[in-house]
Amino acid sequence: MIKRIPVFAVALVGLAFIALPIVAVFARLSLRGISSSIVTDALVVSLKTTFVAQALVLAVGTPMAYVLATHRFRGRSLVVTLVELPIVLPPAVAGIGLLAAFGRFGLLHTGLPFTQAAVVVAVAFVSGPLYVRQAIAAFEGVDETLVAASRTLGAGRTKTFFRVVVPLARGGLGAGEALAFARGLGEFGATIMFAGSLQGVTQTLPLAVYAEFAVDFHTAVALGGLLVLVSALLLLTLKWLASSSTSAFRFALSTSS
Amino acid sequence: MARLLLDFSVPLRAFDLELTLPVERTVALVGPSGAGKTSVLRVVAGLLQPARGGVSLGGAPWDALPPEERSVGFVFQDYALFPHMSVRANVAYAGPVGDLLERFRIAHLADARPRELSGGERQRVALARALARNPAVLLLDEPLAALDAHTKSEVRGELHDLLRDLALPTLLVTHDYEDAASLADEVGVLVDGRLRQLAAPAELVARPSDAFVASFTGANLLRGRARRGDLTEIVLESGERVFSTDEGDGEVGVVVYPWEISLARAHADDADSALNVIRGEIGSVVEVGNRVRVRIGPVTAEVTASSAERLALAGGGIAYATFKATGTRLVPL
Numbered sequence: 366m367i368k369r370i371p372v373f374a375v376a377l378v379g380l381a382f383i384a385l386p387i388v389a390v391f392a393r394l395s396l397r398g399i400s401s402s403i404v405t406d407a408l409v410v411s412l413k414t415t416f417v418a419q420a421l422v423l424a425v426g427t428p429m430a431y432v433l434a435t436h437r438f439r440g441r442s443l444v445v446t447l448v449e450l451p452i453v454l455p456p457a458v459a460g461i462g463l464l465a466a467f468g469r470f471g472l473l474h475t476g477l478p479f480t481q482a483a484v485v486v487a488v489a490f491v492s493g494p495l496y497v498r499q500a501i502a503a504f505e506g507v508d509e510t511l512v513a514a515s516r517t518l519g520a521g522r523t524k525t526f527f528r529v530v531v532p533l534a535r536g537g538l539g540a541g542e543a544l545a546f547a548r549g550l551g552e553f554g555a556t557i558m559f560a561g562s563l564q565g566v567t568q569t570l571p572l573a574v575y576a577e578f579a580v581d582f583h584t585a586v587a588l589g590g591l592l593v594l595v596s597a598l599l600l601l602t603l604k605w606l607a608s609s610s611t612s613a614f615r616f617a618l619s620t621s622s
Numbered sequence: 623m624a625r626l627l628l629d630f631s632v633p634l635r636a637f638d639l640e641l642t643l644p645v646e647r648t649v650a651l652v653g654p655s656g657a658g659k660t661s662v663l664r665v666v667a668g669l670l671q672p673a674r675g676g677v678s679l680g681g682a683p684w685d686a687l688p689p690e691e692r693s694v695g696f697v698f699q700d701y702a703l704f705p706h707m708s709v710r711a712n713v714a715y716a717g718p719v720g721d722l723l724e725r726f727r728i729a730h731l732a733d734a735r736p737r738e739l740s741g742g743e744r745q746r747v748a749l750a751r752a753l754a755r756n757p758a759v760l761l762l763d764e765p766l767a768a769l770d771a772h773t774k775s776e777v778r779g780e781l782h783d784l785l786r787d788l789a790l791p792t793l794l795v796t797h798d799y800e801d802a803a804s805l806a807d808e809v810g811v812l813v814d815g816r817l818r819q820l821a822a823p824a825e826l827v828a829r830p831s832d833a834f835v836a837s838f839t840g841a842n843l844l845r846g847r848a849r850r851g852d853l854t855e856i857v858l859e860s861g862e863r864v865f866s867t868d869e870g871d872g873e874v875g876v877v878v879y880p881w882e883i884s885l886a887r888a889h890a891d892d893a894d895s896a897l898n899v900i901r902g903e904i905g906s907v908v909e910v911g912n913r914v915r916v917r918i919g920p921v922t923a924e925v926t927a928s929s930a931e932r933l934a935l936a937g938g939g940i941a942y943a944t945f946k947a948t949g950t951r952l953v954p955l
Contacts, residue, residue: 508702510698510700510702511702511704511705513664513667513669513689513698513702514696514698514702514704515704515715516667516668516669516688516689516690517667517668517669517689517690517692517694517695517696518690518696518715518716518751518752518754518755519690519716519717519755520690520715521688521690528715529704532706533705533706
């Protein structure tokens, strides 16, 4: 019969389990690894494609989420489910789907696969729904009376959207975009199938880690260290935003991940 | 001053809202909640599309105009101040601020956020903001409902003066008849989407069109059966008899206002037939300012605080409520 569960010991084991791989990456880090051109190339490709993809996600996802949040129509929940589907889709299915749509033998028959643009498309497809889902919730949370008040005060739809709706939804929008950004940065499966892993063109940081670990362990560890740093920076920014922003932001963060 | 004309119908959840209403000065729409009052304001502001008809100002139809192009100042029930903007930014959102902050005594709050303000202050910000775009029409949705009783009487006085000075066609909506009567030139009673009666407050009290209007304006309503005679004699449901100078026949409602009723502890036997007497147990006794509202059996009477004390009403027991036949109105049920 157990008299007392050793909670502190269990907690310590769990903590060590989580911390060990992260610490190990930095313990095995060497200068030789960091100076490799593979690392700088992958960093440039990752940053470039992530920023372009997230710009697209924001530009298309924001109006899309607003329409879905403010309109009630038949089949709406079906459309929302469709939008959310890529979140739970296995990345390999996302990759084969993109090929089937845009590939050489695909429905649209484009020359998109295995270009840098293909990385952007894969990242946007996989990460965009995370932002849109959160943005719909954020827009639904904006008090309709305030929108109506803005209109009666002489503001058209556009002014109302940018001066009232977006500022009031900004907490949820920020949280959704942070999640999409993190998901996009770590994207692996769909990218490798749809865009390949060509150094300096389509090889992002996660792809480079995979390509190097069998060839040059030092470079793979350096790439890993870089990803840990960028991810940690992102997480800290998120927490800082959450503590300095509205409660809606904290709510969005706690319910979404 | 251009006249605002409402003539439309809107299907609402439980009934159709049908309204034809000219607004020249201040018109108050009163009625129970869910009567469609707020929907009327939303149609005028362009936030709700009527199925038929619409709104015009000075003969110019507004039907094709989106909300932002209709010259209305809309004060929402909970004021709908933008929480992410300062008081000054809220007012400036609608138009030039000018001396509005000073006029509404909110200049010292210019940099405050709405959540830091009291109810009365929020209401003044909402009014200043509604007026910043120089509207041709003013719409007020329950302007006093969000205020506590103490602030309310003060704000009511201020609002009355403001509406008089602005002299705009104003449509205000309230569930409180006293607010309506003290602020508006005309009061419309809206029930289930239909206007039951539109009249000056004094006229509404003097000649209520039906039982609902009468009880909504604060009158006692006694049900009974009327028989024509020199004076109309009504046998109440309780079996007591009262007389009215109004003519009526069959099932009627006897309308008598609380201030027409006087109270006594003993029944005067030599009463003439034109004096109605109702005997009853003293129920609730509530002080309202320098008056006291007393429930005697089926009726509510309003007497001065001093006579309430002289009659020792707070002690309970039996009392007699008396009112003249000329102080009653008969309405159809």
